[in-house]
Amino acid sequence: MGMDLSFWRYREHAAHDDAAVYQTACCDGDVMEELELLPVDDILKKVAAVFSDWTIQDGGRDFEKEGYGAFQIFTTPQMVRFDCYRMQGADLNALMDILIDFGCPLYDPQISTRFDDWTDR
Secondary structure, three states: OEEEEEEEOEOOOOOOOHHHHHHHHHHOOOOOOOEOOOOHHHHHHHHHHHOOOOEEEOOOOEEEEOOOEEEEEEEEOOEEEEEEEOOOHHHHHHHHHHHHHOOOOEEEOOOOEEOHHHOOO
């Protein structure tokens, strides 16, 4: 079974419409004026460092480890989405922790919930 984990930061004083951001930015890949730019290269480097014992392909966008599952990374300058397959809870939490360190709370489209209180923003 697969799931996706999506992350972004709103600009200060921007209206929050998580479902619209998910559809527009995370699914369609469109830029939105409500969102900040993210340090995507730094985020990708951190993911590669944390998951360095996984097999990494497609220029650091596809990760797989026997018995642990797999994930793919989709980014725009404003968001990061992980498409995860058969992953263990600890590894999902590691992905969330990386993005929390960059001030990006999780949006879980499976339950239509964004966890803003997980970050200082």
